[in-house]
Amino acid sequence: MRQILRMALHEYTRHVLRRRFVIALLMPLFMIVFISAILTVIITLVDQSDRGAIAYVDPVGALSQASAPADALNTFVRVGSIDEARAMLRDGTAIAAYALAPDFGATRSAELIFWERRPSRDVERAFERFAATSLLADQPPEIRQRIIEAPSFTFESSDGTRVTDEIGLIAGFVIPIVLGILFIVALFSGAQYLMQAVIEEKENRTMEVIVTSISPLQLMSGKVLGLAGVGLTQVVTWTSALLIALSLASQRLPFLKAVRVEPGFIAVALLMFVLEYLLFAALMGAIGSLVTSAKDGQNLSGPLVLLAMTPEFFIPVFFIAPNGPIAVGLSLFPLSAPLALLLRYAAAPVPIWQVLLAMALLAASVVGALWLASRVFRIGMLEYGRRVSLKTVWEGLRG
Amino acid sequence: MDSVISVSGLRKSFGAAEAVKDVSFEVHKGEIFGLLGPNGAGKTTTIRIILDLFKPDAGHAHILGGPMTEAKKPRIGYLPEERGLYRDLKLEDCLVYLAELKGVPRDVARKRALAYFERFDLVEHRRKKVNDLSKGMQQKAQLIATLLHQPDVLIIDEPFSGLDPVNTRLAQELLIEERRRGTTLIMSTHQMHQVEEMCDRIVLIHQGRSVLYGGVDEIRRSHAENAVRLVARGDIPALPGVTDGGLKGNTRTLRLAPGLSPQTVLQQLAGTPGLLIESFELALPTMDDIFVSVVGGNGSTAKAAD
Numbered sequence: 113m114r115q116i117l118r119m120a121l122h123e124y125t126r127h128v129l130r131r132r133f134v135i136a137l138l139m140p141l142f143m144i145v146f147i148s149a150i151l152t153v154i155i156t157l158v159d160q161s162d163r164g165a166i167a168y169v170d171p172v173g174a175l176s177q178a179s180a181p182a183d184a185l186n187t188f189v190r191v192g193s194i195d196e197a198r199a200m201l202r203d204g205t206a207i208a209a210y211a212l213a214p215d216f217g218a219t220r221s222a223e224l225i226f227w228e229r230r231p232s233r234d235v236e237r238a239f240e241r242f243a244a245t246s247l248l249a250d251q252p253p254e255i256r257q258r259i260i261e262a263p264s265f266t267f268e269s270s271d272g273t274r275v276t277d278e279i280g281l282i283a284g285f286v287i288p289i290v291l292g293i294l295f296i297v298a299l300f301s302g303a304q305y306l307m308q309a310v311i312e313e314k315e316n317r318t319m320e321v322i323v324t325s326i327s328p329l330q331l332m333s334g335k336v337l338g339l340a341g342v343g344l345t346q347v348v349t350w351t352s353a354l355l356i357a358l359s360l361a362s363q364r365l366p367f368l369k370a371v372r373v374e375p376g377f378i379a380v381a382l383l384m385f386v387l388e389y390l391l392f393a394a395l396m397g398a399i400g401s402l403v404t405s406a407k408d409g410q411n412l413s414g415p416l417v418l419l420a421m422t423p424e425f426f427i428p429v430f431f432i433a434p435n436g437p438i439a440v441g442l443s444l445f446p447l448s449a450p451l452a453l454l455l456r457y458a459a460a461p462v463p464i465w466q467v468l469l470a471m472a473l474l475a476a477s478v479v480g481a482l483w484l485a486s487r488v489f490r491i492g493m494l495e496y497g498r499r500v501s502l503k504t505v506w507e508g509l510r511g
Numbered sequence: 512m513d514s515v516i517s518v519s520g521l522r523k524s525f526g527a528a529e530a531v532k533d534v535s536f537e538v539h540k541g542e543i544f545g546l547l548g549p550n551g552a553g554k555t556t557t558i559r560i561i562l563d564l565f566k567p568d569a570g571h572a573h574i575l576g577g578p579m580t581e582a583k584k585p586r587i588g589y590l591p592e593e594r595g596l597y598r599d600l601k602l603e604d605c606l607v608y609l610a611e612l613k614g615v616p617r618d619v620a621r622k623r624a625l626a627y628f629e630r631f632d633l634v635e636h637r638r639k640k641v642n643d644l645s646k647g648m649q650q651k652a653q654l655i656a657t658l659l660h661q662p663d664v665l666i667i668d669e670p671f672s673g674l675d676p677v678n679t680r681l682a683q684e685l686l687i688e689e690r691r692r693g694t695t696l697i698m699s700t701h702q703m704h705q706v707e708e709m710c711d712r713i714v715l716i717h718q719g720r721s722v723l724y725g726g727v728d729e730i731r732r733s734h735a736e737n738a739v740r741l742v743a744r745g746d747i748p749a750l751p752g753v754t755d756g757g758l759k760g761n762t763r764t765l766r767l768a769p770g771l772s773p774q775t776v777l778q779q780l781a782g783t784p785g786l787l788i789e790s791f792e793l794a795l796p797t798m799d800d801i802f803v804s805v806v807g808g809n810g811s812t813a814k815a816a817d
Contacts, residue, residue, distance in 0.1 A: 118611050122608055126600070316593070317593045317594065318595045318597060319595075320559075320564060320595055321591060321595035321596075321609065321656070322595075322612065323564060324562050324584060324587060325584055325609065325612040326581075327581050493564055493565075
């Protein structure tokens with residue numbers, strides 16, 4: 113065990129101290145900070161441009177009883193003529209103007225006038241609410257308020273574990289999907305590195321020296337563990353950065369407050385990811401033992417990558433039937449389990465027994481894959497400089 | 512005599528190519544054993560079978576009393592012909608790491624490595640990446656990596672390749688010291704003068720078969736023709752049964768007729784007036800001569816001693 117840990121530490125430090133790893137680690141952080149900053153600036157600017165006075169021309173006094181709702185972000189200014197409204201638009205004292213038709217009371221027809229930039233839908237909605245207060249003036253205040261304020265829906269899962277509002281429902285997809293992308297990036301880049309390392313070390317005979325010191329199983333376990341540590345470092349760093357960015361950005365962007373961050377979910381996701389990483393790294397290590405070039409390795413690893421990515425191709429199925437047979441099947445199949453569980457979690461609560469079963473299957477696959485990788489590595493050692501046929505592998509495994 | 516390595520009837524093929532056809536030999540405890548043969552003879556394959564990197568198709572290769580096991584690995588040092596070091600690591604870190612995998616505590620490995628660095632003039636290079644070292648330095652580093660865990664058995668493939676004469680001498684001394692410490696060495700090399708200087712016994716593998724096996728002195732004697740080498744001042748008289756084999760430098764070779772002993776010739780020469788004998792020795796062939804005659808001629812019929 114000491115040798116495995118020594119090798120794991122060696123692989124970990126050797127990899128994380130490389131310049132290309134540091135760059136790969138920091139690049140998404142810069143991206144997160146950059147995108148958050150840009151989004152915050154854009155949304156703030158859009159917000160500010162939507163605030164301000166809305167002028168209206170009301171020739172027959174159709175909105176004489178109108179009053180601005182308590183939560184309105186705009187003020188409403190009645191002007192005498194369209195020219196006056198245009199003057200306000202021109203000098204910037206109004207952001208939009210409405211010219212009500214003389215028969216507004218019957219037709220609800222009004223003309224929107226703006227200068228240079230069409231106001232956002234929020235501005236239009238604000239004026240519609242303002243107009244509604246006048247039309248509902250004869251209603252009791254509580255009725256008037258309920259009609260003017262948009263209906264608020266609360267969504268509750270059938271098992272009662274998840275209660276959310278409309279924004280929360282959409283925002284709930286954010287963390288699982290973003291985490292899924294981060295996991296996939298870390299997984300593929302790390303596993304690819306392991307395969308490359310095995311090919312190189314086999315070719316330059318470092319392996320020969322190592323295998324006369326430790327067993328193939330110790331070698332593979334050490335390499336895979338070290339690389340899993342590297343992957344975990346990447347994902348923990350990126351997830352932390354994402355959560356910090358989310359927390360900072362939500363101070364400026366209130367809708368982000370609806371994004372759910374559940375520590376239990378993050379912990380389960382990380383654990384699943386580590387197991388997946390171990391599984392993938394062991395399989396890539398096995399492939400690296402069989403081939404003589406990275407290109408050959410990529411050809412063999414292609415199907416594995418596709419299997420891990422399968423849930424991406426079924427995204428609509430996850431949202432339509434998150435507990436249907438395809439979604440459940442993919443979340444129990446070890447290679448696709450982490451991503452499938454993330455997508456299912458985004459759509460609906462996942463029964464705990466399925467999470468535990470997926471974890472157990474994945475953990476068992478890791479043990480099997482490590483055994484397989486060490487056996488395949490041993491077979492690959494016998495065939496220096498030559499690509500090993502699958503028939504040879506099969507015979508070797510049976511022998 | 513205790514046998515540390517025992518190889519018997521070894522056979523190994525790679526597809527249609529038969530790399531090793533029939534190799535047998537034993538290496539005794541505490542000796543330096545030469546594993547000789549031309550390129551492609553099957554030496555490296557034999558070494559890899561001993562180390563359990565390859566499985567033999569037939570025969571067996573035992574080390575330290577049985578087949579190779581995980582428990583034996585820390586007792587064995589292996590220097591492959593091609594460099595087996597991490598090129599992107601610093602020299603010291605690389606060697607210490609490899610020693611740690613052999614079970615040596617880090618601080619002990621570091622201390623031992625430093626002592627070797629001083630001896631091999633590598634102290635100022637120890638923080639350099641392996642890749643940035645010269646070929647000779649890498650070879651020295653590889654040799655140090657093989658010795659750091661103080662193994663009982665050393666298996667070294669071309670240990671002097673890439674070394675200049677000074678470092679070759681240094682490496683040679685180091686290996687002889689190891690033998691004095693009780694280490695058993697099996698050394699594959701093409702440098703026959705090293706074999707003569709260092710090896711106690713050898714096996715010569717040719718076309719996958721062991722064709723010559725035994726003590727270096729015995730083999731040289733068994734391949735010697737009845738001749739003497741002489742360095743003398745004055746005229747050498749014509750003696751019955753003696754023919755002149757030619758002069759090389761100041762050494763003359765005299766071939767003796769069958770049955771005529773060198774002793775008799777020496778007595779006759781010593782009694783020749785005006786002839787001053789400076790050196791007189793049996794004309795033993797060099798290992799180089801034997802190698803060429805066995806491998807260049809019909810190797811399969813060469814006489815195997817022991």
